[in-house]
Amino acid sequence: MATRQIAIGGGTNNNQIDLLDVLALVILPISWALQLNVFTWQINVFGGYDFNQALWTIGGVAISPALLITLAAVAWVVVTNLLNSETEHGQEEMAAIGTALALPILYVFVPAVADLVNYHDITKLAALMYVSAATMYVSYRS
Template sequence: MATATGGYADLNGKQNIILDVIALMGIPWFAAILFGVMTSALSIFGGLDFTAPIWTIMGADISIAFLVVLGGLAWILATNEIDGAAYEDWQWAIIVFALASPVLYVLVPSFKNLVMINGISQLLWTMAVSAAATYISYSN
Protein backbone atom coordinates (compact mmCIF):
# COMPACT_ATOMS: atom_id res chain seq x y z
CA MET A 1 0.00 0.00 0.00
CA ALA A 2 1.18 3.48 -0.75
CA THR A 3 1.36 5.69 2.32
CA ALA A 4 2.33 9.31 2.58
CA THR A 5 5.67 9.85 4.31
CA GLY A 6 7.10 13.32 4.47
CA GLY A 7 5.10 14.52 1.48
CA TYR A 8 6.30 11.66 -0.75
CA ALA A 9 4.50 8.45 -1.63
CA ASP A 10 6.19 5.34 -0.27
CA LEU A 11 5.78 2.80 -3.07
CA ASN A 12 7.91 0.15 -1.29
CA GLY A 13 10.31 -0.22 -4.20
CA LYS A 14 7.67 0.19 -6.89
CA GLN A 15 9.18 3.17 -8.73
CA ASN A 16 7.92 1.90 -12.07
CA ILE A 17 4.30 1.61 -11.00
CA ILE A 18 3.50 5.09 -12.35
CA LEU A 19 4.75 4.02 -15.77
CA ASP A 20 2.66 0.86 -15.58
CA VAL A 21 -0.55 2.75 -14.83
CA ILE A 22 -0.59 4.13 -18.37
CA ALA A 23 -0.49 0.62 -19.82
CA LEU A 24 -2.88 -0.76 -17.20
CA MET A 25 -5.51 1.76 -18.25
CA GLY A 26 -5.34 0.71 -21.90
CA ILE A 27 -4.98 -3.06 -21.66
CA PRO A 28 -8.45 -3.91 -20.24
CA TRP A 29 -10.18 -1.48 -22.59
CA PHE A 30 -8.43 -2.63 -25.74
CA ALA A 31 -8.47 -6.33 -24.71
CA ALA A 32 -12.25 -6.04 -24.44
CA ILE A 33 -12.32 -4.52 -27.93
CA LEU A 34 -9.93 -7.16 -29.30
CA PHE A 35 -11.86 -10.10 -27.82
CA GLY A 36 -15.20 -8.67 -28.98
CA VAL A 37 -16.68 -7.86 -25.57
CA MET A 38 -17.36 -4.31 -26.73
CA THR A 39 -16.91 -2.14 -29.77
CA SER A 40 -15.33 1.25 -29.90
CA ALA A 41 -14.53 3.66 -32.68
CA LEU A 42 -13.68 7.31 -33.06
CA SER A 43 -15.88 9.38 -35.31
CA ILE A 44 -13.37 12.23 -35.57
CA PHE A 45 -10.43 12.36 -37.97
CA GLY A 46 -12.42 10.58 -40.65
CA GLY A 47 -13.42 7.69 -38.37
CA LEU A 48 -11.27 5.06 -36.78
CA ASP A 49 -12.36 1.53 -35.91
CA PHE A 50 -9.98 -0.08 -33.41
CA THR A 51 -10.66 -3.59 -34.73
CA ALA A 52 -10.22 -2.74 -38.41
CA PRO A 53 -7.05 -4.30 -39.81
CA ILE A 54 -4.13 -1.95 -40.28
CA TRP A 55 -2.06 -4.70 -41.88
CA THR A 56 -2.82 -8.20 -42.99
CA ILE A 57 0.17 -10.47 -42.60
CA MET A 58 -0.23 -14.05 -43.87
CA GLY A 59 -3.98 -13.91 -43.25
CA ALA A 60 -3.67 -12.41 -39.75
CA ASP A 61 -5.38 -9.04 -39.31
CA ILE A 62 -3.26 -6.69 -37.20
CA SER A 63 -5.46 -4.02 -35.60
CA ILE A 64 -4.93 -1.07 -33.30
CA ALA A 65 -6.55 -2.98 -30.42
CA PHE A 66 -4.08 -5.85 -30.87
CA LEU A 67 -1.09 -3.50 -31.00
CA VAL A 68 -2.19 -1.59 -27.90
CA VAL A 69 -2.70 -4.79 -25.86
CA LEU A 70 0.57 -6.33 -26.97
CA GLY A 71 2.46 -3.05 -26.61
CA GLY A 72 1.00 -2.45 -23.15
CA LEU A 73 2.00 -5.91 -21.98
CA ALA A 74 5.49 -5.46 -23.41
CA TRP A 75 5.74 -2.05 -21.73
CA ILE A 76 4.79 -3.48 -18.32
CA LEU A 77 7.23 -6.35 -18.69
CA ALA A 78 10.05 -4.03 -19.80
CA THR A 79 9.53 -1.50 -16.99
CA ASN A 80 9.43 -4.24 -14.37
CA GLU A 81 12.55 -5.97 -15.64
CA ILE A 82 14.66 -2.80 -15.34
CA ASP A 83 15.69 -3.70 -11.80
CA GLY A 84 16.84 -7.17 -12.90
CA ALA A 85 14.44 -9.17 -10.72
CA ALA A 86 14.05 -12.82 -11.60
CA TYR A 87 10.64 -14.41 -12.01
CA GLU A 88 9.78 -17.89 -10.77
CA ASP A 89 8.45 -20.53 -13.19
CA TRP A 90 4.78 -20.00 -12.30
CA GLN A 91 5.22 -16.24 -12.78
CA TRP A 92 6.71 -16.87 -16.22
CA ALA A 93 3.62 -18.95 -16.99
CA ILE A 94 1.42 -15.92 -16.22
CA ILE A 95 3.63 -13.70 -18.39
CA VAL A 96 3.56 -16.16 -21.29
CA PHE A 97 -0.23 -16.53 -20.96
CA ALA A 98 -0.72 -12.76 -21.02
CA LEU A 99 1.51 -12.28 -24.06
CA ALA A 100 0.40 -15.39 -25.93
CA SER A 101 -3.38 -14.95 -25.62
CA PRO A 102 -3.70 -11.89 -27.91
CA VAL A 103 -1.14 -13.29 -30.35
CA LEU A 104 -2.87 -16.67 -30.55
CA TYR A 105 -6.23 -14.93 -30.92
CA VAL A 106 -4.99 -13.10 -34.00
CA LEU A 107 -2.88 -15.88 -35.54
CA VAL A 108 -4.70 -19.14 -34.71
CA PRO A 109 -8.32 -19.43 -35.93
CA SER A 110 -9.13 -22.33 -33.59
CA PHE A 111 -7.99 -20.28 -30.57
CA LYS A 112 -10.15 -17.41 -31.78
CA ASN A 113 -13.10 -19.83 -32.00
CA LEU A 114 -12.39 -20.92 -28.40
CA VAL A 115 -12.49 -17.32 -27.19
CA MET A 116 -15.59 -16.53 -29.24
CA ILE A 117 -17.68 -19.49 -27.96
CA ASN A 118 -19.99 -17.07 -26.15
CA GLY A 119 -20.03 -13.71 -24.42
CA ILE A 120 -18.99 -15.14 -21.08
CA SER A 121 -15.91 -16.74 -22.63
CA GLN A 122 -14.97 -13.45 -24.28
CA LEU A 123 -15.37 -11.62 -20.98
CA LEU A 124 -13.33 -14.23 -19.09
CA TRP A 125 -10.43 -14.01 -21.58
CA THR A 126 -10.52 -10.22 -21.32
CA MET A 127 -10.46 -10.38 -17.53
CA ALA A 128 -7.70 -13.01 -17.52
CA VAL A 129 -5.38 -10.96 -19.74
CA SER A 130 -6.14 -7.82 -17.71
CA ALA A 131 -5.52 -9.64 -14.42
CA ALA A 132 -2.26 -11.11 -15.73
CA ALA A 133 -1.10 -7.63 -16.78
CA THR A 134 -1.98 -6.24 -13.35
CA TYR A 135 -0.18 -9.11 -11.63
CA ILE A 136 2.95 -8.62 -13.74
CA SER A 137 2.91 -4.93 -12.87
CA TYR A 138 2.32 -5.49 -9.17
CA SER A 139 4.56 -8.49 -8.57
CA ASN A 140 7.77 -6.76 -9.43
Protein backbone atom coordinates in the same frame (compact mmCIF):
# COMPACT_ATOMS: atom_id res chain seq x y z
CA MET B 1 -5.07 3.27 1.31
CA ALA B 2 -4.29 1.95 -2.12
CA THR B 3 -2.26 5.03 -2.99
CA ARG B 4 0.39 4.02 -0.51
CA GLN B 5 1.25 1.05 -2.75
CA ILE B 6 2.03 3.18 -5.80
CA ALA B 7 5.69 3.97 -6.37
CA ILE B 8 7.12 6.54 -8.75
CA GLY B 9 9.75 5.26 -11.14
CA GLY B 10 11.15 1.79 -11.68
CA GLY B 11 12.12 1.06 -8.11
CA THR B 12 13.14 -2.37 -6.93
CA ASN B 13 10.60 -2.61 -4.11
CA ASN B 14 8.25 -5.54 -4.50
CA ASN B 15 4.49 -5.45 -4.05
CA GLN B 16 4.03 -1.96 -5.45
CA ILE B 17 2.57 -0.70 -8.69
CA ASP B 18 4.89 1.71 -10.46
CA LEU B 19 3.30 4.97 -11.48
CA LEU B 20 4.88 4.44 -14.90
CA ASP B 21 2.68 1.36 -15.38
CA VAL B 22 -0.66 2.94 -14.48
CA LEU B 23 -1.36 4.27 -17.99
CA ALA B 24 -0.61 0.88 -19.56
CA LEU B 25 -2.75 -0.88 -16.97
CA VAL B 26 -5.69 1.42 -17.79
CA ILE B 27 -5.29 1.16 -21.57
CA LEU B 28 -4.77 -2.62 -21.65
CA PRO B 29 -8.29 -3.80 -20.69
CA ILE B 30 -9.86 -1.27 -23.05
CA SER B 31 -7.76 -2.24 -26.07
CA TRP B 32 -8.01 -5.99 -25.35
CA ALA B 33 -11.80 -5.65 -25.00
CA LEU B 34 -11.87 -3.87 -28.36
CA GLN B 35 -9.88 -6.71 -29.92
CA LEU B 36 -12.27 -9.30 -28.45
CA ASN B 37 -15.28 -7.32 -29.71
CA VAL B 38 -16.62 -6.96 -26.19
CA PHE B 39 -17.46 -3.42 -27.25
CA THR B 40 -16.61 -1.19 -30.19
CA TRP B 41 -15.23 2.29 -30.38
CA GLN B 42 -15.30 4.43 -33.47
CA ILE B 43 -14.28 7.96 -34.29
CA ASN B 44 -16.89 9.52 -36.55
CA VAL B 45 -15.07 12.68 -37.69
CA PHE B 46 -12.78 12.96 -40.72
CA GLY B 47 -14.35 9.99 -42.46
CA GLY B 48 -14.60 7.77 -39.38
CA TYR B 49 -12.27 5.18 -37.93
CA ASP B 50 -12.82 1.88 -36.14
CA PHE B 51 -10.09 0.64 -33.79
CA ASN B 52 -10.82 -2.95 -34.81
CA GLN B 53 -10.31 -2.13 -38.50
CA ALA B 54 -7.29 -3.82 -40.03
CA LEU B 55 -4.17 -1.73 -40.53
CA TRP B 56 -2.37 -4.58 -42.30
CA THR B 57 -3.34 -8.02 -43.43
CA ILE B 58 -0.60 -10.62 -43.12
CA GLY B 59 -1.41 -14.04 -44.54
CA GLY B 60 -5.12 -13.40 -44.18
CA VAL B 61 -4.72 -12.22 -40.57
CA ALA B 62 -5.85 -8.68 -39.78
CA ILE B 63 -3.56 -6.60 -37.57
CA SER B 64 -5.64 -3.88 -35.90
CA PRO B 65 -4.73 -0.88 -33.73
CA ALA B 66 -6.49 -2.59 -30.82
CA LEU B 67 -4.09 -5.55 -31.07
CA LEU B 68 -1.04 -3.30 -31.36
CA ILE B 69 -2.11 -1.21 -28.36
CA THR B 70 -2.76 -4.37 -26.32
CA LEU B 71 0.65 -5.81 -27.12
CA ALA B 72 2.36 -2.48 -26.44
CA ALA B 73 0.67 -2.16 -23.03
CA VAL B 74 1.61 -5.71 -21.97
CA ALA B 75 5.14 -5.30 -23.30
CA TRP B 76 5.54 -1.97 -21.48
CA VAL B 77 4.63 -3.49 -18.12
CA VAL B 78 6.75 -6.59 -18.68
CA VAL B 79 9.81 -4.68 -19.88
CA THR B 80 9.69 -2.03 -17.15
CA ASN B 81 9.16 -4.57 -14.39
CA LEU B 82 10.68 -7.95 -15.23
CA LEU B 83 13.89 -6.71 -16.78
CA ASN B 84 14.58 -4.30 -13.92
CA SER B 85 13.46 -6.70 -11.21
CA GLU B 86 15.73 -8.26 -8.64
CA THR B 87 13.00 -10.72 -7.68
CA GLU B 88 13.27 -14.37 -8.67
CA HIS B 89 10.10 -15.52 -10.37
CA GLY B 90 8.88 -19.09 -10.07
CA GLN B 91 7.79 -21.28 -12.95
CA GLU B 92 4.11 -20.60 -12.22
CA GLU B 93 4.63 -16.83 -12.34
CA MET B 94 6.59 -17.01 -15.58
CA ALA B 95 3.92 -19.27 -17.12
CA ALA B 96 1.21 -16.74 -16.18
CA ILE B 97 3.27 -13.89 -17.62
CA GLY B 98 4.05 -15.84 -20.81
CA THR B 99 0.39 -16.74 -21.29
CA ALA B 100 -0.65 -13.11 -20.85
CA LEU B 101 1.85 -12.11 -23.54
CA ALA B 102 0.96 -14.97 -25.88
CA LEU B 103 -2.84 -14.96 -25.65
CA PRO B 104 -3.44 -11.77 -27.69
CA ILE B 105 -1.03 -12.98 -30.38
CA LEU B 106 -2.46 -16.50 -30.45
CA TYR B 107 -5.99 -15.09 -30.57
CA VAL B 108 -5.17 -13.36 -33.85
CA PHE B 109 -2.90 -15.93 -35.52
CA VAL B 110 -4.37 -19.29 -34.36
CA PRO B 111 -8.00 -19.86 -35.37
CA ALA B 112 -8.49 -22.58 -32.73
CA VAL B 113 -7.58 -20.13 -29.94
CA ALA B 114 -9.91 -17.51 -31.41
CA ASP B 115 -12.71 -20.11 -31.59
CA LEU B 116 -12.09 -21.08 -27.96
CA VAL B 117 -12.11 -17.48 -26.75
CA ASN B 118 -15.16 -16.62 -28.88
CA TYR B 119 -17.04 -19.77 -27.83
CA HIS B 120 -19.17 -17.90 -25.29
CA ASP B 121 -19.38 -14.47 -23.72
CA ILE B 122 -17.99 -15.95 -20.48
CA THR B 123 -14.83 -17.16 -22.24
CA LYS B 124 -14.33 -13.70 -23.77
CA LEU B 125 -14.69 -12.15 -20.32
CA ALA B 126 -12.32 -14.74 -18.84
CA ALA B 127 -9.68 -13.99 -21.50
CA LEU B 128 -10.11 -10.26 -20.95
CA MET B 129 -9.79 -10.57 -17.19
CA TYR B 130 -6.87 -13.03 -17.37
CA VAL B 131 -4.64 -10.84 -19.52
CA SER B 132 -5.54 -7.75 -17.48
CA ALA B 133 -5.00 -9.48 -14.13
CA ALA B 134 -1.74 -11.16 -15.15
CA THR B 135 -0.35 -7.85 -16.37
CA MET B 136 -1.44 -6.16 -13.14
CA TYR B 137 0.25 -8.97 -11.20
CA VAL B 138 3.50 -8.41 -13.06
CA SER B 139 3.36 -4.71 -12.26
CA TYR B 140 2.54 -5.32 -8.60
CA ARG B 141 4.91 -8.19 -7.90
CA SER B 142 8.05 -7.04 -9.73
